[in-house]
Amino acid sequence: xxxxxxxRVEEVAQELGVSKSFAYKIVxxxxxELQEKGYLTISGRVSRQYFxxxxxxxxxxxxx
Numbered sequence: 721x722x723x724x725x726x727x728r729v730e731e732v733a734q735e736l737g738v739s740k741s742f743a744y745k746i747v748x749x750x751x752x753e754l755q756e757k758g759y760l761t762i763s764g765r766v767s768r769q770y771f772x773x774x775x776x777x778x779x780x781x782x783x784x
Contacts, residue, residue, distance in 0.1 A: 726765040736775075750774060 727735070733743035750770060751761040759767075 725768055726762065727768050727771055729764055732766065732771065735771075 727747075729740055729743045729747055732738075732747055733740045736743065736746070738746075744764075747764065747766045750766045751763070753774075754761050754767065754770060
């Protein structure tokens with residue numbers, strides 16, 4: 721599994737242009753959703769694929 725599979729809070733904050741404290745809330749919310757679906761999560765990190773899906777990137781990436 722690549723290190724790029726997960727985003728740290730700092731990356732989420734930079735991607736969305738928000739503060740780190742707000743990015744923590746987003747990561748916690750996304751991880752709670754994943755836990756409800758039965759996935760294991762890592763505190764302070766979120767699946768890049770799930771992040772992109774939830775933020776309308778649809779997994780295709782920003783440039784497309």
